[in-house]
Each structure stands twice: as structure tokens, then as C-alpha cells.
Amino acid sequence: MLILVGFVLAAAVAVGAAVWIRDDGSSAAGEALPGTTVEVSLSDYAINGSFSAVPSGDVRLHVVNDGATFHNVGLRGGRITNNLQPGHTATLDLGTLPPGTYELYCDVVGHVQLGMVASLTVVGTSPTTVSQTSS
Numbered sequence: 001m002l003i004l005v006g007f008v009l010a011a012a013v014a015v016g017a018a019v020w021i022r023d024d025g026s027s028a029a030g031e032a033l034p035g036t037t038v039e040v041s042l043s044d045y046a047i048n049g050s051f052s053a054v055p056s057g058d059v060r061l062h063v064v065n066d067g068a069t070f071h072n073v074g075l076r077g078g079r080i081t082n083n084l085q086p087g088h089t090a091t092l093d094l095g096t097l098p099p100g101t102y103e104l105y106c107d108v109v110g111h112v113q114l115g116m117v118a119s120l121t122v123v124g125t126s127p128t129t130v131s132q133t134s135s
């Protein structure tokens with residue numbers, strides 16, 4: 001009888017542990033992915049967001065088109081979203097970015113000239129000397 005009680009107790013603990021693991025796993029899945037997600041708002045005609053000190057590593061853009069016409073946004077020389085209609089959103093994975101200065105732009109014809117360009121600065125753990133001047 002004592003053995004049976006012990007077995008039941010062990011089984012209960014095992015079930016409890018399994019539930020705990022499952023809860024932990026689903027919780028992790030619901031949280032943000034590793035790295036940095038930068039919120040980007042597109043307007044007519046600007047790319048808005050906090051781009052001045054993005055931590056190096058995995059970077060992705062969560063983009064919403066708050067403009068009245070379609071736009072896209074991409075990393076110069078890298079990936080770019082599809083055209084987004086007004087009100088539409090997209091997530092663009094930029095991959096792993098080392099420290100440096102990158103350019104975000106909208107490649108709809110004429111939009112860079114209208115102002116749809118932004119500087120994205122990725123900062124790392126190693127100290128860097130910032131000597132550039134902003135235009």
C-alpha cells in the first residue's frame with residue numbers, strides 16, 4: 001500500500017512537472033523573439049522610428065504603413081518588404097547586424113527623394129568612436 005501511494009505521488013509530481021514544462025514552453029513561444037524588434041511607421045513621406053541605438057544581433061522591423069499611399073521599407077543592399085497598402089503591417093527580418101550605420105529606404109519610385117530614407121545605427125558591446133556628423 002505504501003508502495004502504491006508512493007507511485008501515485010510520483011505520478012502526480014511527474015504530471016505536475018509536465019504541465020509546468022508545457023506552460024513554460026508556451027509562455028516562451030508567446031514572448032518576443034530573441035534580438036531586437038524595431039517599430040517602424042511609414043508615412044507620406046517619411047520612415048519613422050527609434051533607429052539611433054539598436055543593439056547588435058538579430059534585428060527585425062515591425063512595420064505599419066500609416067500613410068495614405070502604398071510604401072515599402074528595406075535595408076539598403078539587404079532585404080525589403082513587399083509594398084504595403086495603407087494600414088497594412090509587415091515584419092521584416094534583417095538578420096544579424098554587426099555594429100554600424102545602415103540605411104533604411106522605401107524603394108517606391110521617387111519616395112527616397114521625398115524623404116523616405118532613414119539612418120539605422122546598430123551599436124555593439126565593444127566601444128566605438130562616433131566621429132561622423134549627421135547631415
Ligand SMILES: [Cu+2]
Pocket residue numbers: 045070071072106107108111116
Ligand atoms: Cu514610400
